[in-house]
């Protein structure tokens with residue numbers, strides 16, 4: 103049997119609030135996406151993954167779902183979703199939707215029922231309610247911290263007005279964690295999977311896939327809690343992440359997907375290290391893919407890139423799954439800015455006015471080199487909307503505009519993820535840079551957006567957009583996603599490998615180096631006057 107489409111697919115992440123706004127309210131929507139699908143076909147990706155568009159109070163930009171079987175009026179209707187799926191299919195694009203099983207919104211009917219019901223009731227047993235500690239239960243049940251800052255427990259006021267039980271929320275207070283030991287929850291999500299599979303989606307990106315099962319004793323955990331934290335190989339496993347019990351859930355889901363026609367996939371969002379632990383999510387009877395966050399987080403040096411690429415390939419090969427690659431998404435600083443930050447500043451969660459600012463030119467140069475390196479690797483790659491324009495992070499967003507709950511919950515110490523979520527520019531001279539028909543934009547767009555607009559880059563040789571398009575065309579032509587990597591050089595300054603008919607070289611050193619022998623097909627920036635590959639440039643050469 104031919105390998106599934108997903109083993110080599112380039113999957114483009116759409117963040118619906120910020121992609122395209124059809125009605126001018128400043129928030130992107132499904133009809134907006136449908137109208138812009140031509141861009142994605144033109145770019146040459148294989149599939150789109152849509153971040154959540156379900157009914158939601160939007161406490162965490164839709165990752166707080168109040169109804170898993172509908173569309174929020176902000177984004178359109180179920181009919182709009184059907185139209186989007188059909189139009190995408192007509193353009194040869196697959197559609198993956200986001201599934202958020204770790205928690206619901208506090209506005210979900212189940213949570214409302216739980217709050218209204220008594221301690222010990224079946225309604226409360228759908229979530230993780232506990233009595234507090236101390237004589238009057240005023241202390242939280244354990245010391246867990248929320249990923250967004252502050253305690254991971256909130257105390258209820260019981261229906262009779264007295265302070266009552268506490269509920270667990272690993273994220274915002276408006277995102278209560280579900281109790282996955284309860285069979286009713288498992289049955290419900292199987293039904294939700296079927297609901298979207300029946301509507302024709304090609305798969306699910308599974309949010310916080312490593313969080314569903316908690317260690318039974320809810321033991322204290324003294325370590326800090328971060329969205330980017332995983333399990334370092336030499337550290338004990340946190341009691342809230344990557345528990346062995348999660349795998350049973352995905353085995354059951356896999357059976358559901360396999361009972362459908364076509365090739366439908368599950369993709370794990372699991373911030374888990376090392377690569378061998380992540381590979382457990384993509385064993386043959388579980389999910390199809392898992393995001394490779396170790397790759398996203400790797401330093402831009404030849405040894406670090408060599409190590410992470412080699413390790414990733416080995417770990418997924420061992421379980422027979424494709425490796426995935428990703429550089430940007432809606433939770434991290436866009437790689438065009440991240441790669442222009444000084445390494446000494448660590449890895450900030452957001453950048454704002456007054457913070458050390460990235461070197462934009464250096465960041466973009468490295469980002470383009472990194473993207474060309476990534477798109478030449480065998481496996482499947484993820485792109486985040488706007489990276490094909492070389493879009494930087496908005497690093498001077500006024501703090502008053504911030505919407506990520508991280509900013510408030512961290513007591514204004516972590517700026518959070520708004521800077522990568524700003525609505526993207528399509529036309530330099532249009533209102534909201536073509537995002538919508540009006541000037542409205544739920545996060546302010548910086549004036550800089552004009553120079554990154556799609557219409558400024560189309561047909562402009564050497565623009566980031568054309569660089570991506572050429573790379574995607576060649577990737578398909580040379581079947582790079584299906585290929586095998588063979589290292590030619592893995593020194594401190596230069597990485598070079600073969601994949602099928604292509605030789606790829608990235609120069610991390612300070613001096614220019616000669617390109618590999620053969621016909622130069624593509625490069626992330628021009629070669630120097632002597633035909634050598636300058637610092638922070640990747641070239642693709644057809645070897646003879």
Ligand code: GLC
Nearest residue numbers: 162165202273309310432433
């Ligand atoms: C995932 C999402 C992130 C969200 C969190 C809670 O990490 O990618 O955006 O805030 O889950 O649902």
